[in-house]
Amino acid sequence: MNLLPQLTQLENAGLVRVGALEPELLYLFRHGLIQDAAYSTLLRGQRRSWHSATAEVLQRACRSEAEVISAAPILATHFSLAGDQPRALHFLTIAGDSAFAHYANAEAAAFYAQALEIATAPEAGCDAQQLRHLFERHGRALELATRFELGLDNYRAMEAAAQKLGDKSLELAALMGRATIHATANMAQDLPQAASLLERASALAHDLGDAQAEARINWTLMLNNSMAGGDAAQSLGYGQRALELARSRNQRELVALVLMDMWFALCSSARWDDAEAALQESYAISHDLNNLGVVAEILCRRAINNLVAGRYDECLAITAEAVRVSERLNSDDARALTRMPFCIVYTDRGDLDRAIAESEAAIRFGEISGNVTILIGTRGDLARAYGLLGDLEHGLALTRHAAQDANRFPLISGWAASVEVLLRLREGDLSAATAALAGLPDYRHLMRRAGFVPMMWSSLGLVEVELALARNDWVKALALARELLANLDQMGVIYAQPEARLLQGRAHLALGQLDEAVEALQMARVGAERLGARRLLWPILAELAEIASARGQAEARSLRQAAWQLVDYIASRAPTPALRQSFLSRADVQGLLQAGA
Numbered sequence: 001m002n003l004l005p006q007l008t009q010l011e012n013a014g015l016v017r018v019g020a021l022e023p024e025l026l027y028l029f030r031h032g033l034i035q036d037a038a039y040s041t042l043l044r045g046q047r048r049s050w051h052s053a054t055a056e057v058l059q060r061a062c063r064s065e066a067e068v069i070s071a072a073p074i075l076a077t078h079f080s081l082a083g084d085q086p087r088a089l090h091f092l093t094i095a096g097d098s099a100f101a102h103y104a105n106a107e108a109a110a111f112y113a114q115a116l117e118i119a120t121a122p123e124a125g126c127d128a129q130q131l132r133h134l135f136e137r138h139g140r141a142l143e144l145a146t147r148f149e150l151g152l153d154n155y156r157a158m159e160a161a162a163q164k165l166g167d168k169s170l171e172l173a174a175l176m177g178r179a180t181i182h183a184t185a186n187m188a189q190d191l192p193q194a195a196s197l198l199e200r201a202s203a204l205a206h207d208l209g210d211a212q213a214e215a216r217i218n219w220t221l222m223l224n225n226s227m228a229g230g231d232a233a234q235s236l237g238y239g240q241r242a243l244e245l246a247r248s249r250n251q252r253e254l255v256a257l258v259l260m261d262m263w264f265a266l267c268s269s270a271r272w273d274d275a276e277a278a279l280q281e282s283y284a285i286s287h288d289l290n291n292l293g294v295v296a297e298i299l300c301r302r303a304i305n306n307l308v309a310g311r312y313d314e315c316l317a318i319t320a321e322a323v324r325v326s327e328r329l330n331s332d333d334a335r336a337l338t339r340m341p342f343c344i345v346y347t348d349r350g351d352l353d354r355a356i357a358e359s360e361a362a363i364r365f366g367e368i369s370g371n372v373t374i375l376i377g378t379r380g381d382l383a384r385a386y387g388l389l390g391d392l393e394h395g396l397a398l399t400r401h402a403a404q405d406a407n408r409f410p411l412i413s414g415w416a417a418s419v420e421v422l423l424r425l426r427e428g429d430l431s432a433a434t435a436a437l438a439g440l441p442d443y444r445h446l447m448r449r450a451g452f453v454p455m456m457w458s459s460l461g462l463v464e465v466e467l468a469l470a471r472n473d474w475v476k477a478l479a480l481a482r483e484l485l486a487n488l489d490q491m492g493v494i495y496a497q498p499e500a501r502l503l504q505g506r507a508h509l510a511l512g513q514l515d516e517a518v519e520a521l522q523m524a525r526v527g528a529e530r531l532g533a534r535r536l537l538w539p540i541l542a543e544l545a546e547i548a549s550a551r552g553q554a555e556a557r558s559l560r561q562a563a564w565q566l567v568d569y570i571a572s573r574a575p576t577p578a579l580r581q582s583f584l585s586r587a588d589v590q591g592l593l594q595a596g597a
Helices: 004-012 032-040 044-061 065-081 085-101 105-119 128-144 148-165 168-183 191-208 211-227 232-248 252-268 272-288 292-308 312-329 332-338 340-348 352-369 372-388 392-406 414-427 430-438 443-449 454-470 474-490 497-510 514-531 534-550 555-572 577-584 587-594
Strands: 016-020 026-029
Touching: 044 065, 065 085, 065 105, 085 105, 085 128, 105 128, 128 148, 128 168, 148 168, 168 191, 168 211, 191 211, 211 232, 211 252, 232 252, 252 272, 252 292, 272 292, 292 312, 292 332, 292 340, 312 332, 312 340, 332 340, 332 352, 332 372, 340 352, 340 372, 340 534, 352 372, 372 392, 372 414, 372 454, 392 414, 414 430, 414 454, 430 454, 443 454, 454 474, 454 497, 474 497, 497 514, 497 534, 514 534, 534 555, 534 587, 555 577, 555 587, 577 587
Parallel strands: none
Antiparallel strands: 016 026
């Protein structure tokens, strides 16, 4: 049939236009409304016939599997409109699997949702295995897109489908999907609900004799116990059982997950080297399986390991790698989480422009994805950075914002709240600082429950010492500093020790114990120099200069000059002139200047 005269007539009427001449002549409607109007004139049977013919032509034109995968979305659309639901389901599954494999999570979720609409229809006749694939992939895609409530809805629908089919294995998988969401750190976390679901799942797995499910249940029990701040030995027991079962059945993906999440309990037991070894094994498996989601999280935890050990250069290198993986993963949640160590290290090193830029980027991504670690922890770290630069008002606003999310996650609420105490002390408001600290858990308790977050509990320990110093209770401050140093040493937390020794030195100095003060400050100096922590090093040098000056030692001048060079470096890295000025206007900075640096 020669359609050219008709097409020319339509073109002259302004209804269509030439879209391309090569490789084939292509016409397009001038407006979508014209297309809709033309389409609506077709009888239903005619539409279906034409859609079916179009799909057949497109399918025959595919010369390879790759071309079939590429054409799957449009083939699914035409077969669906043709009323050929089995073939529409087939190509929707292919389209979903392809998008899932390329971390296009929102697109994958949309394809799987359409596929499930067909697959769960009474006339579809899908078996449990096909339904499980669609429901599990749909749920995981929603989780990766941080749409956790929709993920829970998906697993509830999966459970209903399982009960309708009378398939206990499908029901078990649905329970585990919900339990995993509730047991992990996200805005849908509900640890009691996770425990209840796991109890039901355990009974089902026992009845079915499903050892693979038992391995996953033990992994989730480990997670739930760790997130609740439970006993680390009990968590490790769950993890070891899960690992044993998963290894025996070659469940490599689950082996990687268990090894990664044993990190919580191992770090809470001060077994950082064992945690690192587990993460490296998990990384090797996940890299081999091309599971970028797990790879990004492993890298983030390895960065924290290096942070805690005071290996700042290694921490920054691994963090940068994690950020690159998050971009490949195309996940805002990963983009947020992987940046977390940047603020701590860059702030310590005095690179405040980079600390603030990376933290604010992390928070933007965290607000999109609902990442609680960033919305609480990194907001607190950013507040500390602004406080260091003298902008206490902005810092306190950030801690208040963090507190809104911290109410739902009390285990890590002290991360940002400890910074509020510090900033109140910088304001000179002892009553507000005292009240704020009184409302927080004891850091020693948190150290036992959540040893894997030393950024939180060590910060609480430090502000406890600072408060005692601000109250002129030197004896108590010295005792608290010594206790904190013993706890940091016991828990293998190196990076916080120079700051604790600085506070110890100040307590000795206030008590007139100059030799002891010099010893503590010199140890603080060595630690700060090893970290490259300009934030700590300049006040350490300033304190040593004061002691040297009191003793009439010529070294005082060179110590003050070295301290001032560090102050100048920090000021030069302030992201705005206003912040530079507020930093230089700090009383302690002015005191150093007036001392004759």
